[in-house]
Amino acid sequence: MTPERFSRITDMLNHRQPDLTLCLDKVHKSNNVSAIVRTADAVGIHQIHAVMPDRGMQVSGNTASGSQQWVQTVKHRNITQAIEHLKLKNMQIIVTNFSDKAVDFREVDYCQPSAIFLGCERDGVSAEAIALADKQITIPMIGMVQSLNVSVAAGAILYEAQRQRQLADMYGINKLPEAYCQKLLFEQGHP
Amino acid sequence: MTPERFSRITDMLNHRQPDLTLCLDKVHKSNNVSAIVRTADAVGIHQIHAVMPDRGMQVSGNTASGSQQWVQTVKHRNITQAIEHLKLKNMQIIVTNFSDKAVDFREVDYCQPSAIFLGCERDGVSAEAIALADKQITIPMIGMVQSLNVSVAAGAILYEAQRQRQLADMYGINKLPEAYCQKLLFEQGHP
Ligand SMILES: C[S@@+](CC[C@H](N)C(=O)[O-])C[C@H]1O[C@@H](n2cnc3c(N)ncnc32)[C@H](O)[C@@H]1O
Ligand SMILES: C[S@@+](CC[C@H](N)C(=O)[O-])C[C@H]1O[C@@H](n2cnc3c(N)ncnc32)[C@H](O)[C@@H]1O
Structure with a gap:
């Protein structure tokens, strides 16, 4: 591995935020999933969660721009299992x-360990996830259309989280397990 | 037209921001264009600009979720023409x-009349546009991937603009020409 590549990967690892994640609740269009994984990488998320539709989830290599190599996806059979898993990690759900209980997405403190749930194009986040959630958020919409594309919504929320975490000086310190970093450096350094 | 629909359209018109716009510099993938138009509608943009690749621009009805009905697209032959047009409207370009001259996208004052230029997947914004620009902005990337999907980038920037304009109380006052509003109410009220 060249010294440049070594230092790029180490740098990335130093910015990873193990206590910030996404959960895709049956988001199945591959170009949306790919754009989301790419954004996750860009704000320092190293692992996302997905509840899979029957056919499984596809990341379109093109839209993801290689990011699927740097962001792990943990798959769950159903939404309850995913939420249990994340609650055990002390994440706020x-x-x-879109409901009366939802607050503006900028009012939430994303410096807390957080898992953000995104829903599918047609149905949104499932009723089960809403029932078990700690917080509901919404991005203000002041036009005629009712909702944003899911990858655009993910981007707006994740860049708010990135802004807050940057202000709080949460980047630049490696918080990942040492063994994981060594493994990744080994695998990705010798492609 | 039902009173509900009338009041929804009037409400939308009261939030439109004629001095905020986008210019798509050869962005040609229809699902990206559609997601961008949908986001534009959501933050109160009523007109966007596009420099077209030879084949013309296609909005995918599905991803746009009907927003193309509420956001006008002005097409330009080339980027110089587009910039001249926008400068005549006193817009900052x-x-x-990604350059040394680019500042963090949150450092710009979007309450000023502003046109934000987005580039295509492969080449980004053209050299001509960069040369004629007033400001260059970038969204911070702290992972391995070099750039975001263009519709995600558009969303992050537009929601920063929306946040600033909301704080500055710029929504809720109709700034569009009366004749345009009447025409739109007539056409869209009787589909
Ligand atoms: C197209 S939307 C789902 C629309 C669905 N018909 C509904 O009413 O929930 C797909 C996903 O994008 C995200 N999304 C879209 N617009 C949003 C907004 N304004 N605020 C928060 N999330 C949004 C959510 O995760 C949502 O589940
Ligand atoms: C995939 S990117 C273009 C990448 C191109 N290879 C380059 O180097 O410019 C497509 C468009 O998305 C927008 N974009 C993507 N990532 C961005 C970022 N981090 N900051 C600002 N704009 C971004 C820009 O409008 C860009 O032209």
Whole structure:
């Protein structure tokens, strides 16, 4: 591995935020999934979660621009299992939803360990996830259309989280397990 | 037209921001264009600009979720023409670009009349636009991937603009020409 590549990967690892994640609740269009994984990488998320539709989830290599190599996807059979898993990690469960209980997405403290749930194009986040959530958030819409594309919504929320975490000086310190970093450096350094 | 629909359209018109726009510099993938038009509608943009690749621009109805009905697209032959047009409207020309001259996208004042230029997947914003720009902005990337999907980037920037304009109380006052509003109410009220 060249010294440049070594230092790029180490740098990336130093910015990873193990206590910030996404959960894709049956988001199945591959170009949306890919754009989301790419954004996750860009704000320092190293692992995302997905509840899979029957056919499984596809990342379109093109739209993801290689990011699927740097962001792990943990798959769950159903939404309850995913939420249990994340609650065990002490994450606050934040669901995107259009309801009276939802607050503006900028009002949430994303410096807390957080899992943000995104829903599918047609149905949104499932009722089960909404029932088990700690917080509901919404991105303000002041036009005629009712909702944003899911990858655009993910981007707006993740860049708010990145802004807050940058202000709080949460980047630049490696918080990942040493063994994981060594493995990744080994695998990705010798492609 | 039902009173509900009338009041929804009037409400939308009261939030439109004629002095905020986008210019798509040869962005040609229809699902990206559609997601961008949908986001533009959501933050109160009523007209966007596009420099077209030879084949013309296609909005995919599905991803746009009907927003193309509420956001006008002005087409330009080339980028110089587009910039001249926008400068005549006293807009600051803001290009997205990865360069030493680019500032963090949150450092710009979007309450000023602003046109934000987005580039295509492969080449980014054209050299001509960069040369004629007033400002260059970039969204911070702290992972391995070099750039975001263009519709995600558009969303992050537009929601920063929306946040600033909301704080400055710029929404809720109709700034569009009366004749345009009447025409739109007539056409869209009787589909
Ligand atoms: C197209 S939307 C789902 C629309 C669905 N018909 C509904 O009413 O929930 C797909 C996903 O994008 C995200 N999303 C879209 N617009 C959003 C907004 N304004 N605020 C928060 N999340 C949004 C959410 O995760 C949502 O589940
Ligand atoms: C995939 S990117 C273009 C990448 C191109 N290879 C380059 O180097 O410019 C497509 C468009 O998305 C927008 N974009 C993507 N990532 C961005 C970022 N981090 N900051 C600002 N704009 C971005 C810009 O408008 C860009 O022209």
